[in-house]
Amino acid sequence: MNKQKDLSQPLGAIVTFLVPALTIYVAFTAYPVVRTIYNSFHEVLPGHPNEFLGLQNYVTLYNDKYFWGSVKNTLTWALTAPFFEQFFAILLALALYARIPGARFFRIVWFTPVLMSFVVVGIIWMWIFNYDWGALNVILRAIGLENLAMSWLGDPSIALPALILVTTWMWTGFNMVVLLAALHSLPSEVLEASELDNCNWPKKLWFVIIPMIRPTILNLIVLSFVGKMKIFDLVWIMTKGGPLWSTETVSTYVYKRAFEWNSFDLGYPCSIASVWFVIVLAGVLLLTFIFRQRDKLEY
Amino acid sequence: MASFSRSWKHVLLIFVLTIYTAYTAGPLFWVALMSLRTTTEIAHNPYALPETLHLWKFSEAWVNSNYSVYFANSVKVVLSAVAIITLVGGMAAHCFARYRFPLRKVLYFTIFSTIIFPPQITIIALFQILVEYGLYNSLVGLMLSYVAFQLPITVYILESFFARIPADLYDAARMDGYSEWQIFWKVSMPVALPALSTTIILNTILLWNEFLYAVVLITDESKRTLPLGIQKFMGDQLEDIGMISTGLMIAIIPVVIIYVFFSERLIQGMTAGAIK
Amino acid sequence: MAFVTLDGITKVYENSREPAVKDISFEVRDGEFMVLLGPSGCGKSTVLRMIAGLETISGGDLRIDGERMNSVPAKDRDIAMVFQSYALYPHMKVRDNLAFGLRRRGISRSDINRRIEQVAESLGLTPYLDRKPHALSGGQRQRVAVGRAIVRDPKVFLFDEPLSNLDASLRVSTRNELVNLHNRLGATTIYVTHDQVEAMTMGTRICIINDGKLVQIGPPMEVYRKPVNTFVAGFLGSPPMNLIEAELKSGADGAFKLDIGTQCIELPEAWISYLQGKSGKIIFGIRPEDIFLSGQDMKRGANAAVTMTVTAVEALGAETIIIFELEGVDTKVFVKADRYTRANIGDTMPLSIDMGVARLFDPVTTKVISNNTQLSG
Numbered sequence: 001m002n003k004q005k006d007l008s009q010p011l012g013a014i015v016t017f018l019v020p021a022l023t024i025y026v027a028f029t030a031y032p033v034v035r036t037i038y039n040s041f042h043e044v045l046p047g048h049p050n051e052f053l054g055l056q057n058y059v060t061l062y063n064d065k066y067f068w069g070s071v072k073n074t075l076t077w078a079l080t081a082p083f084f085e086q087f088f089a090i091l092l093a094l095a096l097y098a099r100i101p102g103a104r105f106f107r108i109v110w111f112t113p114v115l116m117s118f119v120v121v122g123i124i125w126m127w128i129f130n131y132d133w134g135a136l137n138v139i140l141r142a143i144g145l146e147n148l149a150m151s152w153l154g155d156p157s158i159a160l161p162a163l164i165l166v167t168t169w170m171w172t173g174f175n176m177v178v179l180l181a182a183l184h185s186l187p188s189e190v191l192e193a194s195e196l197d198n199c200n201w202p203k204k205l206w207f208v209i210i211p212m213i214r215p216t217i218l219n220l221i222v223l224s225f226v227g228k229m230k231i232f233d234l235v236w237i238m239t240k241g242g243p244l245w246s247t248e249t250v251s252t253y254v255y256k257r258a259f260e261w262n263s264f265d266l267g268y269p270c271s272i273a274s275v276w277f278v279i280v281l282a283g284v285l286l287l288t289f290i291f292r293q294r295d296k297l298e299y
Numbered sequence: 300m301a302s303f304s305r306s307w308k309h310v311l312l313i314f315v316l317t318i319y320t321a322y323t324a325g326p327l328f329w330v331a332l333m334s335l336r337t338t339t340e341i342a343h344n345p346y347a348l349p350e351t352l353h354l355w356k357f358s359e360a361w362v363n364s365n366y367s368v369y370f371a372n373s374v375k376v377v378l379s380a381v382a383i384i385t386l387v388g389g390m391a392a393h394c395f396a397r398y399r400f401p402l403r404k405v406l407y408f409t410i411f412s413t414i415i416f417p418p419q420i421t422i423i424a425l426f427q428i429l430v431e432y433g434l435y436n437s438l439v440g441l442m443l444s445y446v447a448f449q450l451p452i453t454v455y456i457l458e459s460f461f462a463r464i465p466a467d468l469y470d471a472a473r474m475d476g477y478s479e480w481q482i483f484w485k486v487s488m489p490v491a492l493p494a495l496s497t498t499i500i501l502n503t504i505l506l507w508n509e510f511l512y513a514v515v516l517i518t519d520e521s522k523r524t525l526p527l528g529i530q531k532f533m534g535d536q537l538e539d540i541g542m543i544s545t546g547l548m549i550a551i552i553p554v555v556i557i558y559v560f561f562s563e564r565l566i567q568g569m570t571a572g573a574i575k
Numbered sequence: 576m577a578f579v580t581l582d583g584i585t586k587v588y589e590n591s592r593e594p595a596v597k598d599i600s601f602e603v604r605d606g607e608f609m610v611l612l613g614p615s616g617c618g619k620s621t622v623l624r625m626i627a628g629l630e631t632i633s634g635g636d637l638r639i640d641g642e643r644m645n646s647v648p649a650k651d652r653d654i655a656m657v658f659q660s661y662a663l664y665p666h667m668k669v670r671d672n673l674a675f676g677l678r679r680r681g682i683s684r685s686d687i688n689r690r691i692e693q694v695a696e697s698l699g700l701t702p703y704l705d706r707k708p709h710a711l712s713g714g715q716r717q718r719v720a721v722g723r724a725i726v727r728d729p730k731v732f733l734f735d736e737p738l739s740n741l742d743a744s745l746r747v748s749t750r751n752e753l754v755n756l757h758n759r760l761g762a763t764t765i766y767v768t769h770d771q772v773e774a775m776t777m778g779t780r781i782c783i784i785n786d787g788k789l790v791q792i793g794p795p796m797e798v799y800r801k802p803v804n805t806f807v808a809g810f811l812g813s814p815p816m817n818l819i820e821a822e823l824k825s826g827a828d829g830a831f832k833l834d835i836g837t838q839c840i841e842l843p844e845a846w847i848s849y850l851q852g853k854s855g856k857i858i859f860g861i862r863p864e865d866i867f868l869s870g871q872d873m874k875r876g877a878n879a880a881v882t883m884t885v886t887a888v889e890a891l892g893a894e895t896i897i898i899f900e901l902e903g904v905d906t907k908v909f910v911k912a913d914r915y916t917r918a919n920i921g922d923t924m925p926l927s928i929d930m931g932v933a934r935l936f937d938p939v940t941t942k943v944i945s946n947n948t949q950l951s952g
Contacts, residue, residue: 010398010479011400013394013398013478013479013480014394014398014400016390016479016480017390017391017393017394017479017483018390018391018394018406020386020387020390020391021387021388021390021391021410021450021454022391022406024387024443024446024447024450025410025413025447025450027428027443027447028421028425028428028443028444028446028447028448029413029416029421029447029450031424031428032420032421032422032424032425032428033416033420033421033424034424035424035427035428036420036421036423036424039423039424039427044427092316092319095312095315095316098312100309100312100313100316101313102313106316106320107566108558108562108566109320109323109324110319110320110323111562111566111569112323112324112327112558113323113327114569115504115508115554115558115565115569116327116508116551116554117507117508117509117510117525117526117550118508118510118526119508119510119526119527119529119530119550120330120508120526120529120547120550120551123529123533123543123547124326124327124329124330124547125326127345127540128326133345135325135326135329135345135346138345138346169322169323169326173323174569174570174573177566177570178570178573181570219573220573223572223573226415229417230417230418230419232418232510232511233510233511233526236510236514236530237510237530237533250417250419251417251418251419251511254419254422254423255419255511255514255515258423258426259426259515266423266426266427269423270423270424272419273417273419273420273422273423274420276417276419276420277416277417277419277420280415280416280417281415284415465660465662467658467659467660467661467662468662468664470624470627470629470656470658470662471656471658471662471664471723472664472675473628473629473648473649473650474627474628474629474649474650474654474655474656474676475650475675475676475679475723475727476650476676476679476680477650477679481679485675486664489666490664490665490666492666
């Protein structure tokens with residue numbers, strides 16, 4: 001008996017629908033990933049055949065203090081910024097949830113920064129941080145805190161926190177909108193707005209509200225973590241990793257080693273990228289795992 | 300007494316929220332003001348309102364500083380990338396949601412997990428590959444990279460929507476005599492219009508703002524996209540705050556216009572990946 | 576003008592060993608209204624989907640008008656289907672929903688419009704033609720779904736539980752409309768349902784499916800009165816047939832007796848022929864309307880007397896259902912009495928059973944022991 005054409009699985013149609021996406025995926029994502037990992041074991045110079053180096057790039061990497069510095073900066077960013085964003089986002093979301101007049105307006109305005117390009121945001125904040133006429137120092141001087149006015153992006157110990165402030169400015173509104181949506185999807189009896197007025201509301205926040213929207217919060221933290229682990233544009237615009245490597249992130253370091261330095265070797269930056277790739281994946285898995293564990297313990 | 304303290308709290312709350320609003324919107328507002336003032340005026344007082352609206356600065360930037368070229372490049376790359384992503388992503392998502400076939404889960408998970416990949420893992424090799432394909436320093440190469448970059452999140456959002464379309468609808472269309480391809484066009488895509496518009500908006504905004512791929516894959520001045528053009532302009536004319544502001548506004552205005560008309564859709568699109 | 580033949584139809588899903596549909600054969604005659612009835616998950620919808628061409632047939636032959644259809648795609652079978660969820664295209668107006676199936680078939684635009692007007696008129700949908708499905712009520716949507724099938728004028732209509740999403744009152748009137756429609760069109764129809772009232776009232780014949788197998792097929796009253804096994808007996812009727820465990824004994828004189836708990840009843844002489852040589856455990860089946868309280872109307876001769884105790888009374892208005900307990904028997908016995916019946920819990924009363932319509936089932940095979948055709952309903 002000849003095999004019948006399967007009516008619920010039209011193979012021809014499946015192939016037709018998938019081929020374009022898979023072609024693009026393989027050509028511009030999968031193949032580059034494989035090629036990057038391949039490069040990481042080689043010296044890749046333009047006009048020369050690739051020379052196999054074994055693990056040498058990784059050994060160099062292990063002893064590269066600039067790399068470790070950039071790892072430290074990036075991790076600092078990725079492990080602090082998500083929590084700042086969440087903290088302010090939760091407070092703002094609660095404020096709007098309590099039926100404040102003009103809530104719709106506030107929500108729309110607060111969301112705006114995330115719609116802007118990092119290039120735009122970076123340039124604006126460079127000016128805000130300007131020592132002589134930047135808004136931050138102007139305000140500090142105006143309210144008599146003159147001794148706090150400083151060169152925000154020029155001081156190696158302040159530059160990174162200043163950049164973290166910028167990402168917080170940018171992403172808090174985004175997180176707020178997502179949390180607000182989560183709050184609105186909760187049963188309203190639990191969160192009667194009037195009850196938020198009683199003096200015990202910090203307790204209520206911690207024991208009632210946060211546990212209920214926790215899946216959303218955790219999801220946002222992971223998302224924010226991933227975003228900060230990738231961060232490039234903002235640093236590139238504002239500090240190029242300076243001063244004194246103090247804002248160097250892994251992404252900017254990879255870029256510098258690949259396209260700025262005169263070494264011309266693409267193998268070494270690829271080994272950085274490969275290591276970082278593994279670290280980001282591991283970080284996401286770890287965070288998800290930790291959050292899952294905690295969920296299991298409580299239910 | 301209680302109501303007094305309540306309304307007092309209310310006032311305080313609104314005050315704090317207003318401060319926060321000034322903090323978010325202030326910087327953008329400031330740039331908008333500066334874009335209409337000359338650098339000399341700004342140097343005199345960075346925070347003054349424009350005395351005369353120097354609208355000529357926009358035509359100056361547009362014509363003499365090449366912003367028209369950057370703007371056109373951005374429009375070309377973004378629109379064609381978004382069109383291709385929507386079509387190709389829609390087809391793949393339809394396929395994942397609608398058919399059962401071997402390797403379905405493996406393929407879907409592979410594409411899905413790409414969402415969290417740091418772009419560095421592909422960017423260097425992508426540079427090499429585009430050089431080899433002869434697509435380096437070309438808008439087509441950049442556009443294709445964008446398609447690949449945004450494809451996973453698009454497939455993810457659309458798949459979860461397509462999966463909610465009842466299977467009966469497809470069966471009905473089959474009984475009505477339509478082929479799989481026609482069903483995709485006449486049933487899947489029109490029914491998924493809300494999800495499609497979400498991904499279209501998300502991709503448009505993200506690609507309009509994209510910088511890393513552009514800076515790596517484009518060198519010619521005539522092929523720069525807006526973010527790249529602004530960055531280079533700033534690098535050349537660091538002190539010309541007034542003109543840089545005008546350039547920034549050229550990048551911001553389209554986004555703001557879209558936002559004014561479609562604020563809810565835009566918010567929905569941007570947060571689509573975050574809400575489960 | 577169409578008849579549908581299923582010949583040993585089998586369905587095995589890819590990742591399960593057990594077939595979902597096992598070797599089903601029957602024929603739906605031209606113009607017949609065939610109801611496939613069974614509990615949910617029994618495979619009746621799978622049978623329908625195989626007929627429609629939405630599922631591959633794993634084994635056996637499907638023929639329409641004698642022509643083998645197994646590998647003909649759904650669109651070329653000239654079959655229309657009404658889905659449980661109606662499956663209306665949400666982005667199209669009612670008019671386009673109706674037209675969608677015609678546009679693929681090379682019918683001229685004016686012809687399409689004429690047919691839509693006609694169908695809309697006959698279903699009372701004319702005022703809604705320019706609305707989208709979400710602006711319609713449940714009943715209206717259901718009618719659009721039916722209209723979409725009719726407008727194509729197919730050889731065969733398939734219905735997959737089309738009334739289950741309607742509320743109770745609408746269901747009754749729609750049931751009626753569908754029957755009238757079938758009478759008017761005279762088209763061959765296959766109708767899947769798990770609702771026995773729909774099956775009884777609508778079908779020319781009922782085909783009962785359980786666990787992927789065809790159990791019984793026949794006109795509604797025949798299936799109702801003469802269930803071939805305990806499954807059919809227990810599935811049809813509300814409340815269904817009482818199935819009471821009993822003990823069969825042959826008396827000294829060759830007659831048979833049935834021990835039901837502590838009581839004993841005589842079996843009619845007519846049964847002797849096929850009970851010959853049988854004894855031991857058996858299942859005694861009797862419909863609730865075939866047990867009578869003393870003084871209530873009883874038309875038949877052969878009867879047996881039992882005494883039972885009332886444990887519950889359900890007065891439904893039109894009739895009263897009394898639930899009895901039989902001494903020494905675990906199963907409760909349901910009795911349909913007329914609406915004037917008064918009974919109190921704890922009352923013990925004599926009842927008579929119409930033995931002419933009683934049935935005996937084998938407790939192991941669950942099959943009916945008699946198949947005496949002279950017991951007509």
